[in-house]
Amino acid sequence: GKSSETNADQNKKASENSEPIKIGGVFSASGSAASLGKPEMDTLKMMADKVNAEGGINGRKIEVVAYDDKSDQNEAVIAIKKLIEQDKVVAVIGGTISGNSLAMIPQAEKAKIPFISVAASKNINKPVKKYVFKTAQGDDVVIPRVVEYLKSQNLTKVAWLSVDNPYGSSGKEEFVTLAKDAGIEIVSSEVFEATVNDAKPMLTRVKQKNPQAIVIWGTAQESAIVTKNVRELGIQVPIIESHGIGNKKFIELAGEAANGVIFPAGRLLVVDQVPADNKQKPVLEAYMKIFQEKYNYAPSTFGGHAWDAFEILIAAIKAAGDDPEKIRAAIETGTKDFTGITGTFNMSVEDHNGLQSDSLAIIEIKDGKWTLKDN
Amino acid sequence: MLEVTNLHTYHGYLHVLRGIHFSLQKGETLAIVGSNGAGKSTLLGTLAGIYAPQAGNIVFEGEDISELRAEQVVAKGIALVPERRQIFDSLSVKDNLILGSYHRFRRDRQQVLRDYEKMLHFFPRLQSMLDRPSGLLSGGEQQMLAIARGLMANPKLLMLDEPSLGLAPLIVKSIMEILQQLKQEFGTTIILVEQNVRAALGIADYACVLERGQIVISGAAQEVAENPAVRDAYLGKGKKAM
Amino acid sequence: MNQAAPLLEVRNLTRSFGGVMAVHDVSFDIFPGEIVAVIGPNGAGKTTLFNMITAILPATSGSIRFYGQELIGKKTFEIAQMGITRTFQNLQIFENMSVIENVMTGMHIRGKTGLLGAGFRLSQVAREERTMLEKALEYLEAVGMAHKAYESAAMLPYGNQRLVEIARAVAADPKLILLDEPMAGLNPEESRELVDVILKMRNKGMTFLFVEHDMETVMSTADRIVVLDYGGKIAEGTPEEIYNDPRVIAAYLGDEGGLEC
Amino acid sequence: MGDMSQIVQLLFSGLTIGSIYALIAIGFVIIYNITGVLNFAQGEFAMFGALICISLVGTGMPYLLAILLSIVAVVMIAAMFERVAIYPARHSSVPTLIIITIGVSIALRGIALFIWGTDPYHLIPLTAGDAFNLGGAIIQPQSLWAIGISVISLVCMYIFFEKTFIGKVVIACVVNRFAARLMGIRPEKMSLISVSVSGGLGALAGIIIAPISGATYNMGLMLGIKAFIAAVIGGLSNAPAAILGAMIIGLLEAFTEGLWTTGFKDAVSFGILLLVLFLLPNGILAKSSGKRV
Amino acid sequence: MKTNIKLIYSRSLKGPLVLTFVLLALPFLIPSPYFLGMMVLIGFYTIVGTGLSMLMGYAGQISLGHAAFYGVGAYTSAILTAKMGMPALAGIAAGALVALIIAYIVGVPTLKLTEHYLSLATLGFGVIVFIFFKQLKGLTGGLDGFFGIPPLEIFGFEFTTDFAYYYLVWPLAICSILFARNVIQSRVGRALRSIHGSETASSALGVNTQKYKLQVFMMSAVYAAVAGSLYAHYVTFISPQLFEAMASIHFLIMVIIGGMASIWGGMVGAAVFVFLSEGLKEVIPLVMSNASGEFEIVFFGVLLVALLIYMPEGLVPALAKTWKNLRRKKDSGGQNSRNAHMELEDEKEVQVSMVGGGER
C-alpha cells in the first residue's frame, strides 16, 4: 500500500503545480496481437491530443505514457510496473489481449491504480476486482447474442470450434453453459491453434458429426483458415463466428469462403448501415472520421474499446481530480448511460463492464462486404 | 624451386618459428627432424598457407606465396599431408581419395581416375574398404588414406608431416619406396617431417634439425646423419641388445 | 613362466563389424608386473582389442577376466574404477582444460568429493584439491611436462599431448595400463625417455599392455609380445622368439627383419 | 475411429504440411552440411519468400515472374546473411552460432513487421483448378504442388549429395573444414552458395504455403522449429532423410489431430519423437558418423 | 616445482565481496523502484543462467527447455501456496523437489543423446511441459493464467516490495554463483568438464559420465525451479506463456551473451539482456520518434548478432582477455606489431585445434 500513498501525495503536489495528469497505456502494438493493439494505441494518443487541444481537463494537460508489450505477458507486467512506479500515472488503460490484461491485474490491484482493460475475457471483470474495469464486450455479453441467433434460426445441433487461447477458452466456457440452457446440443467441440496452418485434420472429425451449424471462435487469421478449410472439405452448413473477425483481413484471407459467415460485432463495422435513429451513430461517425483523417486507415472496434476507456476515464478525472482512489470510485459510480463506440455503458459496484447484449449487431458477410443483418 | 627466407611465425604471443632459411631444387627431398614442439608442424603449416608468417618470404617457382591462403597454395601445386591425418571421417575412403584431387578434378578427370587406381595399388589394404566411412578405419589405415589422399593432389611439392606415424614397419618401408618412386618418375620435390629418422634420412637428399624454431644443423642427409649430436639424439647410441 | 595368478585373462575374444572379424578368437594372459606388447599389421585388431577390454566397444563373444572378475558386461567407468586405464591412439585430450587439470581428472577415482560437498566447500575438499594438485604435478614431472602444467592442453604439440595422456592414465594409479601407440610422434630420444618412465612405473607395481609399431621400443621394453594378424593371434612369446618367428616376419616386420642391426 | 475417406484426407493433409516442412528442412540440412550451423533463421526465408511474392503479385506482376523475383530476392537476403553473420562467426561454438541465427531471425522478423505489419496476407493458389474428390476426401490442387515440389527436391538433393562430386565437396567442408582447405576447397564459397540455395528453397516453401495458410511476419518461427525437428529426426546431414522426417511429422500431426486431439497434438508428436530418439539416438536414418577412438 | 592452486583456479573472495558490497549499496545509489524491479528480474535470471551455464558451458550439454523447470517451480509453488495454503517457503522447496524429480526422469533417457539430438529432445521436453501447463486447466488455470499467488513470507516478514525482494534475491543469486564456482573448481567440476572434452576418455578414467550429467542437469533444474518459484511469488500471477520455448531461448541467449563457460556469465548475460531490451525502449524513441516495438526487435536482433560475432565466447571471457592483453601490453611496452600480426592471422585459420579433424 505504501507506493500508492506516495503516488497520491505526489499527485496532490502535482495538481498544485498544474502539471499534466499522466495516464498510462499498455498495448500490444507489435507482436502477434498488433492488429488489435496498434489502433488502440493510436486511438489513445489521438484522444489525448484532442483533449489537450481543447484545453485539457480543468486547465491541466493530459499526458499519455503508452508502452508496447509486444504481445508478451512478461513485457506487459514490466510495462505496468514501470508506469506505476516510474511514470507515476493515475490510471492505466490497456491489456490488448486477455492474457496480458490478466497478467497486469495483480500489479494494478497491489498499487491501487485504476486499470481499464480493453480485452474480452470475462475473467477480467468476474469476479469483480476493485480497481479493474473493462470496455470490451466480454463473452458474457457476446455469447448470449450468438445463442439467441442460433435459436432464432432453429440450429440446435452445432459444432463448437475455438482457438486455443484465453479468448477461445472463455468463450467456450460461456457457450457451453448458455447452450445447455437454450437446448442447443454441442455435437462436437474442438480447439485449434492460433498458428494453425491446416485445420482439415481436425475438421474431418467435425464433419463426421454432421452438425447443423459450426461456430468458430477466434480472431481474424486463424478463423479465416478454419473457415476456408470448412468449405474446402465440402461442409455447407451455416458458419457463425466471433466478434474477433471484425477485420477486413478476414474477408481477404478467407476469400470466397467468407461469404455467408455470420457474426456479432460492434456497430462500427457497419456504421453506414446503422439506422439514423440509433444513438450510437453520431459517436461512431465521429470516431470514423477523425481517426481516418489522422492515421489514414480505418479504425477498428478494438480501437473503439480504447476510445471508450479513455472517455470513461476522462469523465472520472474531470469529476474527481487526479487521485487514483477517487478516480476509481468515480468510474464505478459515474459511468451511467455513457454511449461509446462499443455500446452503452452502465457501470456499478457489481458490474465493472456495464455492457449489454444490445451493444452488438448481427452482421453477415455478403459478396465480401459486411452487411447489417439484425441491429 | 622453393626458397624460404627469414620465416617468422607466431601462435598468438608465442614466437614459434624464429627465422627459417632454406632452399630446395626440383626433385630434391628434405628431411626435417626435431623434438616435440620444435615447430616442425608449424613450419609445414606456414608453407602450406595455414598459418600466416609474420615476417619472411616463401618463394615457390619464382612467386611469393607467403600471403596466399591454404586453398590458393594448393592450386600452385603444393600439397600437405597434415599431422593428425585430418581425413573426412564420415565420407567413404573412395570419396576421400577423389577429394584429394579437388583442384585438378575437373581439368583431367581421366588422369585422376588413373591415379586413383594407382593409389589402390600402392595401398592394397585400402582396397577392401573403399565404401566404408573412413573414420571407422584403424589408425594405420587412416594414415595410409591420408598419405594416398595427399598423393592424389599430384603436387609438385609434397610435404608430409610424420607420415610413418602409426604404421607397421612393412608399410613404412613401402611408403619410403613410393616417395622414392615419385621423385624419380615425376621429379616431385618432397619435404618430410619424420620421427622415424633412420627411414627419413634413408631417402632424403638434405636434412635439417629444427630446435626451438630455428634450423640448428643442416646439410646433405648423409652428413647430418653422421653428425654426432644427431646420432645421439635421433639415431640411438648403438641399439639396445637385440 | 610366471607363477602368480594372471592379472588379466583374455579368452576367445571376438568382435566383428558387420561380417569383418576385427578380432577373432584371441586368448592370452597378463601377469602382475609384466610389460606386454601387442603388435601386428595395421588393421590387425589391436585397438579393437583395447576397446573391448575397456568396454568402449562390446565384445561379440569371449571373456575377459581381471583379478578373476569378468569384465564383459561392465561399463567403461566401472572398469577404470577396478584399476584399468588407457590412452588412445586417436588422442582424447580434454582440450577445454589446462594440462594439469587433465591429469587431475585422471585422478578422479582417487577422490571422494561429491556435488554437494564441493558446492558447500567442506574442509576436506580443499585438502583433497591440494594433494591432487601436488600429485598431478609429480606425474607431469615424471613425463617431463611439468613446465607446461598451466598451459592450455589444446595448444600443445602432438607429441606433448601424448605424454599428457600417459600422465593422465597413470595418475589414476591403476593396476593395469593400456597404452595405444605411446611412442607415436615422439622422436627416438623422447621414446627412450618414455621407456624409462614406463620401466620405473612397473617397478612401482603397475602392469602394462601396449601397442606399438616402433620395434626398437617394443623389443627393448616388452617382457612378452602378442602378435595379431587379421584379427587372430598368430604368435606369442618373448621378444627374441617373436623377432625370429617367420610368420611374424612375413606378416609384419618384413623380410629383412624389423631392425637393420 | 475414422473411416476411409477420413484417413485419406488426413494422409493428404499430413503430406501437404510435411512437404512444406520438408522444403525448409532441406534448407536446414544444406546449411548444416556446409557450414555446420543450425540455422534457426530458416523459417524467415519462407516468410520473406511468401510476403515478397504476395506484394509483387499485388503490384499486378505476372504470377510466375513474381515467384521468380521473390526467390531471387530471398537468395540475396540469404547471401547477405551468410556474409554478415555466419562467415565472421565461423569459428564460434555451436550454441553461439545457434544464438546468432536466432538473433538474425529476430531481426528479420522485425524488418518484416516493419514492412508488412502484423496483418496476415493471402496468396492465390499456384493453379486455379477445383478441388477434386479422392475416395471421399477433398484434395486441393495446391496440396499436389506442395507434395510434388518436395518430391522433386528430394530427388535433386539425393543426386546432388550422394552422386555428384560437388556434393561430396560440400560435405567435406563441414566434416573437416581444415582438411577441405588443404585440398584446395574454399569453404567460404561453398558456405555462401549453400546458404543462398537454402534461402531459395525456403522462399519456395513460403510461396507454396501462402495460399494454404496465409502469410504473416511471424509464420517463420513455427515453420523453422518444425523443420528443425524434421532435420534432426532425419539425422541432420542427410537431405532425403530430412524429407522423410518432415513427412513423419506432418503425418503424425495430422493423424493425432484428426483421430484424437488438437490440444495435445504437439505433445503427442514430440512425445513420439522423443521415444524414437531414445531408441535410435542418432536419428531415424542416421548414417555412421565415422567416429571412433 | 611449486604447486600453486591459484594458477588454475581463482578462488579469491575479493571479486564476490566487492560485487556483493556494490549490490547491497545499489538500491541506495539508484533509488528508483523501476530500476529495482529490473534488478530483481535480473536476479531471477542470474540464478537460472548460472545453473544453465554449469550445464552447457561446463558439462557441454545443451538445453533448449529450461523454461520448463522455471515453470515447474513457479506452478508447484503457486498451486501449493494459493490452493493448499502451504507457506511459501515450503512451496519453493516443493517446487525444487518436483523439478529435481522431473529432471531425473527426463534426464535418464535424454542425456544419453548428444549434441543436436539433445537440443531437440530438450526442446521437445519444454514444449510438452508447456502444453501440460496449458491443458491442465484444473490445476494451472490454463491459458487464463494463475491468480492470487500469495507474496513470499519468511518468519512473518512479507516480501511485498521490490526493495525487500531485492535483498532476498541477490544474496541468493550470489550464493548460487559461489556454489556453482565451488563445484566447478573441484573434482566434480573437472569430471563435468571432461565430459565436454571427450566423453570416451572421461569414462575411461573412471568418471561415471551419465551420473554426472544427470547431477548437473538436476542441479540446473533446481536453480531454475527456485528462481521460478520466487518469480511466481513476486509477480503473483503466472501463465503458461511465460514458460514457452521462447523463454528457454531467452535463457540461452543470456547465458551465451555472458559467456557460458564462465561462472559470472549467467549474471552478466542476464543484466545485459534485461537492460538491453529495456534500454532499447528508451533509446529507440529518442532516435526515431513514433517508432514502435518492431524497431526494438530489429535492434535487439542486430545487437545480439554483433555482440556474438565480436565476442563469440561471451562478454565475461572477452573482457577478461582484453584486461589481460592490456596488462601484457603495459608490461612489454607497446609492442603493437604483435597485435597487428594477430589480426592478420585471424584472416587465416588460426585455431587448428578448433577445427574438427579425424583425430578428435
Ligand SMILES: Nc1ncnc2c1ncn2[C@@H]1O[C@H](COP(=O)(O)OP(=O)(O)OP(=O)(O)O)[C@@H](O)[C@H]1O
Ligand atoms: N594452434 C596453436 N596455438 C597456440 N600455440 C600453438 C598452436 N599450435 C602449436 N602451438 C605451439 O607451437 C609450438 C610448436 O608446435 P608444433 O606443432 O609446430 O611442434 P612440432 O615440432 O610439430 O611438435 P611435434 O613433434 O610434437 O608434432 C608448440 O610450443 C606449441 O605449443
Ligand SMILES: Nc1ncnc2c1ncn2[C@@H]1O[C@H](COP(=O)(O)OP(=O)(O)OP(=O)(O)O)[C@@H](O)[C@H]1O
Ligand atoms: N567401428 C568399426 N566399424 C567397422 N570396421 C571397423 C570398426 N572399428 C575397426 N574396424 C576395422 O577393424 C579392423 C581392426 O581395427 P583396429 O583399429 O583394431 O586395428 P589396429 O590393429 O589398431 O590397427 P592400427 O595399427 O592401424 O591402429 C580394421 O580393419 C578396421 O577397419
Ligand SMILES: [Mg+2]
Ligand atoms: Mg608436429
Ligand SMILES: [Mg+2]
Ligand atoms: Mg590401432
